[in-house]
Amino acid sequence: MEVPSIAREAVRPAAHRLLVCPPDHxxxxxxxxxxxxxxxxxxxxxxxxxxxxxxxxxxKECGAMLERVEPAAGLPDMVFTANxxxxxxxxxxxxxxxxxxxxxxxxxxxxWFEDHGYAAVRLPRELFFEGAGDLLDxxxxxxxxxxxxxxxxxxxxxxxxxxxxxxxxxLVDPRFYHLDTCLCPxxxxxxxxxxxxxxxxxxxxxxxxVPPSGRIEVPEEEALRFACNAVCLGRHIVxxxxxxxxxxxxxxxxxxxxxxCLSEFIKAGGAAKCLTLALPG
Ligand code: ARG
Numbered sequence: 001m002e003v004p005s006i007a008r009e010a011v012r013p014a015a016h017r018l019l020v021c022p023p024d025h026x027x028x029x030x031x032x033x034x035x036x037x038x039x040x041x042x043x044x045x046x047x048x049x050x051x052x053x054x055x056x057x058x059x060k061e062c063g064a065m066l067e068r069v070e071p072a073a074g075l076p077d078m079v080f081t082a083n084x085x086x087x088x089x090x091x092x093x094x095x096x097x098x099x100x101x102x103x104x105x106x107x108x109x110x111x112w113f114e115d116h117g118y119a120a121v122r123l124p125r126e127l128f129f130e131g132a133g134d135l136l137d138x139x140x141x142x143x144x145x146x147x148x149x150x151x152x153x154x155x156x157x158x159x160x161x162x163x164x165x166x167x168x169x170x171l172v173d174p175r176f177y178h179l180d181t182c183l184c185p186x187x188x189x190x191x192x193x194x195x196x197x198x199x200x201x202x203x204x205x206x207x208x209x210v211p212p213s214g215r216i217e218v219p220e221e222e223a224l225r226f227a228c229n230a231v232c233l234g235r236h237i238v239x240x241x242x243x244x245x246x247x248x249x250x251x252x253x254x255x256x257x258x259x260x261c262l263s264e265f266i267k268a269g270g271a272a273k274c275l276t277l278a279l280p281g
Contacts, residue, residue, distance in 0.1 A: 016233040017065045017279040018058065019081045019112075023051045024071040026079045028267055032099045033177050035269035047264035051079070054238070054260050054272060061258060062236035067279060069112040075105050080270045081277040082180060084109035085131040089281040091119040093158060095131040098149045121161065129154040132277055133178035135166070138185040141209065142166045145179025147199075167209065169202040175224070180273045184228045186237070190214040190253060192230060192246065194223035216249050226262070226271035240271040 028042050058064035071078055083102070085094040092113045097103045113120055123129050134150040135158070136143045144155035147170040159166040169179060173196060176182040182197030183206070191210050195203050195217065206215065218227045222243040230239035237250055241259040250257040262271045 015063060015065055017067060018231075019067050019069060019084065019087075019277040019279055020055065020275060021069045021071050021078045021081050023047050023079045025073050025076055026051075026071075026265075026268075027076045029076045030101045032101055033269040034174050035267065037267075040267055042264040042267045050260070050262050050264055051275070054262065054275060057238055057258055057260055058231065058233070058276070062231075062233045062238060064233055067116075069109065072105075072108050075102075075108065077102055077268060077270075078105050078108060079265070080133070080268070080274040081109075082132040082270075082274045083130045083178075084277050085113070086135050087118070087132075087277065087279050087281075088162065090117065091121055093121045093123070093129070093131070093135075093162075096123055096125075096128050097130060098128040123154055123157060127151050127154040127157060129158070130178060133180050133274060136179055136183060136185050137278075138167075138191070138209070139189060140165075143179060143183060143185070143206075144168050145171050145183070147171045148174065148177040167205050169205060170199040171197055171202075172199045173197050177269070178274070180229055181226065181269075182223060182228050184230045184232060184273065186216075186232045186253075186255070187234055188214075188253065188255075190216055192216045192218060192228050192250070194218045194220065194228055196220060196223070216246070216253065218243075218246050222246050226266055229271035229273040231272050231276050238272050240266065 085092045128151045130149045134145040142164050144166045146152040152168050155166040155168050176197035182194040184192040225242040226240045227243040227246040230237050235255050237255050238258045240262045247257040
């Protein structure tokens with residue numbers, strides 16, 4: 001049967017640019033979140049196969065255009081480019097990592113952005129900020145996760161600098177240590193979220209800003225499989241496998257949900273969204 005053109009239109013890939021970092025040096029080399037265990041090593045070959053499959057999914061199924069930053073030896077978490085910073089047009093707000101293990105990534109990412117013509121904004125020295133892991137664009141407002149890695153004061157600074165409202169959301173569960181592990185704003189204005197990641201006023205803020213029909217709640221067992229760590233490109237959503245309830249809810253909202261196996265990256269506390277950084281504009 002002929003598919004009505006409106007349905008085809010709804011899933012047609014559009015151009016979305018993303019920054020990724022190949023997993024050449026990816027491994028579990030330290031423990032900086034509850035997911036990481038030195039004795040639970042990531043298999044480098046499996047990690048590479050999984051990363052390649054994620055990339056193929058993004059490029060071939062979802063119309064993404066990928067930019068690659070050169071991986072650096074000794075910086076295994078550089079694969080998680082979401083933490084490089086936040087890009088707005090031709091400028092980037094660079095991250096300042098809380099954990100010393102990741103701080104040397106700052107200059108690697110800064111160099112990539114400078115080489116690619118971005119104007120770099122740096123926060124005052126004393127403020128920690130972990131980029132698009134913690135600052136998410138909810139269209140009307142930005143959401144800023146704090147309490148684990150980024151400082152709430154970074155959002156006061158960035159909000160006035162960028163002229164944007166940033167709604168601070170306190171993260172209370174160490175397993176959900178970056179905002180993108182328990183919240184994912186979607187293109188249609190909905191949010192995918194795990195309420196258990198937030199304190200009472202964070203939950204109230206999200207309920208206040210997003211109408212009930214737009215709040216897609218993820219059950220705990222799927223939140224623990226990183227269901228919220230999804231990449232939303234137009235009507236396409238790429239997420240880790242093992243999240244059938246979330247996928248069904250997304251499909252009911254008109255999205256095309258794609259599952260990928262990212263077990264080796266979940267060992268470091270990251271999944272699909274953490275492995276990408278949006279380069280809008
Ligand atoms: N091992 C990394 C860390 O703890 C994982 C980062 C995941 N990134 C994210 N945007 N959630 O920093």
